[in-house]
Amino acid sequence: MSDRRIVLTRPDDWHLHLRDGAMLASVLPDTARQFARAIVMPNLQPPVTTVEHARGYRARINAALPAGVRFDPLMTLYLTDSTSPVEIERVKASGFVHALKYYPAGATTNSENGVTELKRISAVLTAMEKHDVPLLIHGEVTDPAVDVFDREAVFIERHLSPLVDAFPGLRIVLEHITTRAGAQFVAEAPDNVAATITAHHLLLNRNALFAGGLRPHHFCLPVLKRETHRQALLQAATSGRPKFFLGTDSAPHRRHAKESDCGCAGIYTAHAAIELYAEAFEQANALDRLEGFASFHGADFYRLPRNADRIELERRVWTVPERIGIEDGDSDDAIVPFRANQPVLWQLVEQPALNR
Ligand code: DOR
Ligand code: ZN
Numbered sequence: 001m002s003d004r005r006i007v008l009t010r011p012d013d014w015h016l017h018l019r020d021g022a023m024l025a026s027v028l029p030d031t032a033r034q035f036a037r038a039i040v041m042p043n044l045q046p047p048v049t050t051v052e053h054a055r056g057y058r059a060r061i062n063a064a065l066p067a068g069v070r071f072d073p074l075m076t077l078y079l080t081d082s083t084s085p086v087e088i089e090r091v092k093a094s095g096f097v098h099a100l101k102y103y104p105a106g107a108t109t110n111s112e113n114g115v116t117e118l119k120r121i122s123a124v125l126t127a128m129e130k131h132d133v134p135l136l137i138h139g140e141v142t143d144p145a146v147d148v149f150d151r152e153a154v155f156i157e158r159h160l161s162p163l164v165d166a167f168p169g170l171r172i173v174l175e176h177i178t179t180r181a182g183a184q185f186v187a188e189a190p191d192n193v194a195a196t197i198t199a200h201h202l203l204l205n206r207n208a209l210f211a212g213g214l215r216p217h218h219f220c221l222p223v224l225k226r227e228t229h230r231q232a233l234l235q236a237a238t239s240g241r242p243k244f245f246l247g248t249d250s251a252p253h254r255r256h257a258k259e260s261d262c263g264c265a266g267i268y269t270a271h272a273a274i275e276l277y278a279e280a281f282e283q284a285n286a287l288d289r290l291e292g293f294a295s296f297h298g299a300d301f302y303r304l305p306r307n308a309d310r311i312e313l314e315r316r317v318w319t320v321p322e323r324i325g326i327e328d329g330d331s332d333d334a335i336v337p338f339r340a341n342q343p344v345l346w347q348l349v350e351q352p353a354l355n356r
Contacts, residue, residue, distance in 0.1 A: 004315045005349075006287060010307040011274055011294035013038040015136075015175050015196045015247025017266070018061060018073070020044055022328035025064045027252050027335070030270040030324070032071035034348060036307045039074045039136070039247070042101055043110040047078035051090040054097050074098045074302075076136060080113050081120045088127035098302060099134040099173070100124075104155075106142045108221040109251070109265055114138075118159055125167055134171040134302065139182065140222050149206075152222050153181040164189055171301070176201065176249045178222040180232035186243055187236065194301050196247025197237045199276035200267045200338060205230045216258045217336050220251065221265040237293055238286035245298035248273045254326065254333045269338045271324060276338070278313050278346040312349040319343055 013031060016038040018024050031038055040061065042048035048057055054075040061073040075097045077087070083100070091097045102121075103114035115121055128135055139160055140151035156174075164172065174186055174195045186195040198220075206224040209215050218224065236244045250273060251266030258264055269276055274294065281290045299306045322341050323334035 006278070006290070006313045007310050008274075008291045008313070009295040010034075010036045010309050010311050011246060012036055012298055012307065013248050013250075013270075013273065014173070014245055014298040014302070015039055015041065015198075015249050016270070017041045017043070017249070017251040019252060020057070020060065022326055023252060024061065026324065026326045027250075027268070027270055028061065028064050028071075029066050029069070031250070031273070032065060032069045033350075034274045034311065035071070036309075037072040037074050037304070039076060039098065039302075042076045042078035043103065043108075045110055047080070047110065047113050048076070049078050049080055049083065049113075050087060051077070051094045051097055053077075054094070058096060074304075076101050078103070078113065079115050079121055079124065081116055083121060083124050085123045085127035088124060088131050088133055091133055092131040098304075099136050100128065101136045101138070101175075103138045104140065104142050107138050107140050111138070118163060125163075125170060129167045129170040132169075132171065134173060136173045136175055138221075139174050139177075148223055149225060152177070152179050156181055156185050160185065164193055168192070173247075173301070175247060176222060177233065177236075178225050179229045183232045183236040183244075187239075187241065189243075191243070194243045194245065194297075195236070196245060196249070196298075197233055198247065198249045198267075199269050199273060199280060200224070200249075201230065201233055202237060202280035203230075203276060216260070216263040217338070217340070218267065219258070219263055219265055220249065220267045223265075234280060234284050238281060238284045238289045240289050240292055242292070242297040242300060244293060245301065246277060246294045247298075252324075252335045254329065255323070255336050256333050258336065267338055268324065268335050271337045272320060272339065272344050274311070275313065275344050275346040275348060279344065282345070311351070313346045314349050315345065316347045317343045317345055318347050 103111035250270035
């Protein structure tokens with residue numbers, strides 16, 4: 001491996017928002033260019049709550065794929081207070097739904113139908129433990145009395161820690177960890193507990209929300225935290241421990257939905273995902289740990305085969321476009337990608353689609 005080029009087993013994205021319709025068609029090529037598979041979040045409107053919904057959504061994703069590109073969408077269901085334990089048997093039998101996502105009701109974008117209290121879904125969690133179906137968690141309390149920067153740590157203390165004790169056989173992914181408390185909890189938990197880490201939480205601290213003015217394109221949930229937390233995440237991601245793996249949480253919104261009186265949470269990173277992770281790992285002097293984090297640990301946790309083909313990255317500076325167009329939209333309302341008009345230090349070497 002030269003320091004100008006790195007070759008990796010093709011990575012997977014273990015946490016991704018693809019949306020639907022014109023937005024799906026516009027963002028999917030960015031992910032499919034880099035990743036073999038992605039865990040697809042179910043927070044559509046209405047949310048994907050049944051295997052039958054997921055079957056239709058998966059077909060729409062496959063139909064939106066550019067010709068000749070191989071990509072496997074790994075579907076998830078959205079847990080609600082009324083999810084039935086019978087649905088878990090359908091998940092197990094489906095072969096294409098790989099997990100269920102728990103959003104505390106009101107925690108983030110399209111979470112209104114989420115779970116109001118964990119105890120309401122205990123029969124479903126028992127069925128998931130029995131059928132070995134992973135639970136993916138948005139780990140933030142919604143209690144308005146809790147400071148927004150403390151919501152992850154308080155969630156761990158109040159809800160996650162008791163949950164891990166109550167369901168010792170349940171595989172759990174604490175999604176997009178943002179704090180030292182998150183990294184530490186997962187590091188010390190048993191092997192059935194893992195975490196995804198986004199590129200933006202590895203690269204930015206909360207100063208980025210206010211750099212020279214209010215920066216809506218750096219607003220996501222859980223919100224960016226202070227530098228000490230970013231350092232803890234970088235340390236976890238580059239630790240080589242199989243509990244930590246790549247999940248971009250790339251979450252596209254139209255420009256005016258973010259540059260607004262009440263801007264949506266979500267950062268779009270899919271256009272440069274693996275390159276941004278390479279930047280973060282280079283910063284930590286740990287490029288040799290990138291392949292485990294990006295290509296092995298997630299597949300192993302989900303008990304799926306590791307990918308067989310490879311990608312190549314080159315240390316070459318390029319500039320991110322100002323907008324990513326949405327097929328049906330006016331260009332003024334297109335997606336503003338992470339690092340718009342700014343340099344990225346690594347670049348994926350394009351391969352002919354036939355190589356896959
Ligand atoms: O920033 C976020 N955006 N966090 C989430 O949890 C949801 C996501 C979205 O769907 O836009
Ligand atoms: Zn997400």
